[in-house]
Amino acid sequence: MESNTEGADPTDALSAVPAAGSRRAVPVVGHLRFYYGPMDCGKSTLALQVDHNQARQGRKGLLLVHRDRSGLPQITSRIGITRQAVEVHAGVDPRDLVRARWASGSRVDYLIVDEAQFLVPEQVEQLAVLADDSQVDVYCFGIATDFRGRLFPGARRLFELADELLPVQVDVLCWCGLPARFNARVQNGRITHEGDTVVVADTETTHVDTNGDHTDTSTSTTVRYQVLCRRHFRLGDLGADAGVQGQLTFA
Numbered sequence: 465m466e467s468n469t470e471g472a473d474p475t476d477a478l479s480a481v482p483a484a485g486s487r488r489a490v491p492v493v494g495h496l497r498f499y500y501g502p503m504d505c506g507k508s509t510l511a512l513q514v515d516h517n518q519a520r521q522g523r524k525g526l527l528l529v530h531r532d533r534s535g536l537p538q539i540t541s542r543i544g545i546t547r548q549a550v551e552v553h554a555g556v557d558p559r560d561l562v563r564a565r566w567a568s569g570s571r572v573d574y575l576i577v578d579e580a581q582f583l584v585p586e587q588v589e590q591l592a593v594l595a596d597d598s599q600v601d602v603y604c605f606g607i608a609t610d611f612r613g614r615l616f617p618g619a620r621r622l623f624e625l626a627d628e629l630l631p632v633q634v635d636v637l638c639w640c641g642l643p644a645r646f647n648a649r650v651q652n653g654r655i656t657h658e659g660d661t662v663v664v665a666d667t668e669t670t671h672v673d674t675n676g677d678h679t680d681t682s683t684s685t686t687v688r689y690q691v692l693c694r695r696h697f698r699l700g701d702l703g704a705d706a707g708v709q710g711q712l713t714f715a
């Protein structure tokens with residue numbers, strides 16, 4: 465203990481030691497929020513809306529993305545809005561990106577992170593440090609579960625660490641009309657729960673063209689994704705008009 469605080473009475477108004485419960489000496493921290501939902505629920509649109517609202521108030525932001533559906537370092541919304549973003553590969557420490565902004569004389573008040581399910585857990589922890597130590601508000605947007613119905617590692621770490629967890633309130637419907645929470649992987653017309661690590665299988669060994677079909681150059685297997693309710697995800701029931709309604713790109 466430092467000598468100038470030794471023996472100080474925490475309840476003394478002039479004391480340097482905060483009394484328990486007092487928030488005067490508690491440092492300001494940023495918030496880490498995770499907005500999650502199935503594919504096509506409007507997460508990227510919301511990400512860009514949050515950015516717009518923040519920027520309009522004069523706050524300076526940094527947009528990060530891990531593999532946008534466009535395949536480019538940008539955040540692309542399905543309703544046609546696009547913003548440039550910085551790609552965060554697995555080896556990128558988001559704190560370095562913020563420090564680089566500081567070094568160039570720019571403030572960073574907030575971060576927007578799209579496709580946050582693809583973050584590695586360490587990157588989520590680094591985002592939490594930015595919130596705690598640098599007062600950066602971090603807004604993460606992503607999918608909670610993969611095609612097997614299991615949490616993505618990045619999403620899991622966000623569920624563990626985020627200050628707020630916010631389901632995106634745009635209902636996506638299964639073909640039966642119930643809310644769809646699961647992203648089914650459909651391979652050659654049938655649902656599959658198998659596959660290796662999701663990130664590698666989805667984004668590195670297959671090519672995604674703009675029509676949404678994965679064209680694996682070695683096997684020409686067609687892979688697509690369809691959102692389903694839990695029951696039809698469990699049963700593997702894609703509905704009568706499978707392949708037309710609800711067909712989605714996963715990039």
Ligand SMILES: [Zn+2]
Nearest residue numbers: 638640693696
């Ligand atoms: Zn259903």
